[in-house]
Amino acid sequence: DAKTTQPTSMDCAEGRAANLPCNHSTISGNEYVYWYRQIHSQGPQYIIHGLKNNETNEMASLIITEDRKSSTLILPHATLRDTAVYYCIVRARIGGNKLVFGAGTILRVKS
Amino acid sequence: EPEVTQTPSHQVTQMGQEVILRCVPISNHLYFYWYRQILGQKVEFLVSFYNNEISEKSEIFDDQFSVERPDGSNFTLKIRSTKLEDSAMYFCASSVGGTGSNQPQHFGDGTRLSIL
Numbered sequence: 001d002a003k004t005t006q007p008t009s010m011d012c013a014e015g016r017a018a019n020l021p022c023n024h025s026t027i028s029g030n031e032y033v034y035w036y037r038q039i040h041s042q043g044p045q046y047i048i049h050g051l052k053n054n055e056t057n058e059m060a061s062l063i064i065t066e067d068r069k070s071s072t073l074i075l076p077h078a079t080l081r082d083t084a085v086y087y088c089i090v091r092a093r094i095g096g097n098k099l100v101f102g103a104g105t106i107l108r109v110k111s
Numbered sequence: 112e113p114e115v116t117q118t119p120s121h122q123v124t125q126m127g128q129e130v131i132l133r134c135v136p137i138s139n140h141l142y143f144y145w146y147r148q149i150l151g152q153k154v155e156f157l158v159s160f161y162n163n164e165i166s167e168k169s170e171i172f173d174d175q176f177s178v179e180r181p182d183g184s185n186f187t188l189k190i191r192s193t194k195l196e197d198s199a200m201y202f203c204a205s206s207v208g209g210t211g212s213n214q215p216q217h218f219g220d221g222t223r224l225s226i227l
Contacts, residue, residue, distance in 0.1 A: 043202045043218035044114075046181075051213070071162060088170050093213050097206070098140065098167055101154040 009106040012082075018075040020105050022088030025069040030093050033064060035073045037084040038104070044087065047073065078109045098108045117203050122224045124193050127166065132188045132222045134203030137177060143186045144204040145178065147171070154202065162186035189225045190224075198226045 005023040012018040015058055024033065034049040048062045050071075055062045061074040075082055087104040091097070116135045124130045136143050145157040158168040160178050177189045186205075190197055200223050204216040 034215060038154070041148075041200060041221070043204075043220045045213040047218055048215065049215055079155075097159055097212075097216075098156040098169075099154075099216060100142070100156065101146075103153060 004090055004102055005104045006035075006086070006088050007101065008103070009108065010019070011077045011108045011110060012075075014080060014109055014111045015077055018078040018082065018107055018109065020073040020075075020086050020107065022090075023070045023103065027042070027068050027090055029058045030091060033062065033067075033071050034089045034091060034099070035060070035062065036087045036089065036099075036101075037082075037089070037107075038063045039081075039084040041082070044101070047086075080106075080109050080111060083107060083109045115205055116218055117201075117204055117219035117222050119222060120220070121223045121225070123227060125196055125227050127192050130190050130193055130205075130224065132190075132201050132224070134219060135184050136186055136205030137202065137217060138164045138184070138216075139205050140205035142166075142206045142208065142216075143180070144206075145177075145188045146202045146218075147199040148202065148221075149196075149199045155187075167206065189216075193224075193226045195226050198224055200224075 032072045035047040036044040048060050050062045064071045085104040118133045148154045156169050158172045159166045162215045175191045179187050200221040202218050202221045204218045206214050206216045208214040
């Protein structure tokens with residue numbers, strides 16, 4: 001599975017959009033980008049995933065660059081409850097189904 | 112919304128004792144997983160399970176560990192003889208599909224295992 005690089009931490013003002021970047025420059029054609037978050041030692045919570053098209057659900061939007069080497073998770077109106085560690089994970093659709101977690105980005109939403 | 116449930120939320124065990132961690136995956140899911148997270152460290156994959164067999168396991172998942180789906184709803188992780196370094200949060204996850212599928216894994220809130 002391709003390696004991902006994320007900033008260690010980010011701050012965001014409450015009510016503003018939080019844009020979390022992820023670099024996955026070695027991603028291959030059959031690998032999906034998944035985003036999870038973990039709120040203070042709770043279990044990782046699935047947010048969204050995509051292959052090459054932008055995706056949106058009730059939690060967030062995922063913007064994947066045309067070359068697929070990077071992506072951005074967007075929380076459109078961050079709240080204090082969005083303070084968490086956000087993980088960007090690349091996983092192949094074929095050949096193994098484990099998730100490999102990195103250190104993620106600590107997002108602090110401030111009032 | 113259906114969720115993965117884990118019991119107990121906190122387990123305290125003496126070193127050398129056996130411990131069983133229990134999970135109830137989401138009902139229509141077919142793939143099951145265990146991960147662990149030592150305090151302050153990354154979430155680490157332990158094992159995946161499908162069709163009553165282990166489909167993948169990590170180096171951490173040695174002979175002291177075993178998994179079982181004893182009935183149609185439970186999925187368990189057993190540690191035969193616990194060591195101090197087994198102290199961690201243990202997360203169960205499940206997914207509709209596994210290899211060959213892009214369906215996401217959904218996690219429970221974990222069992223905190225403390226070995227004394």
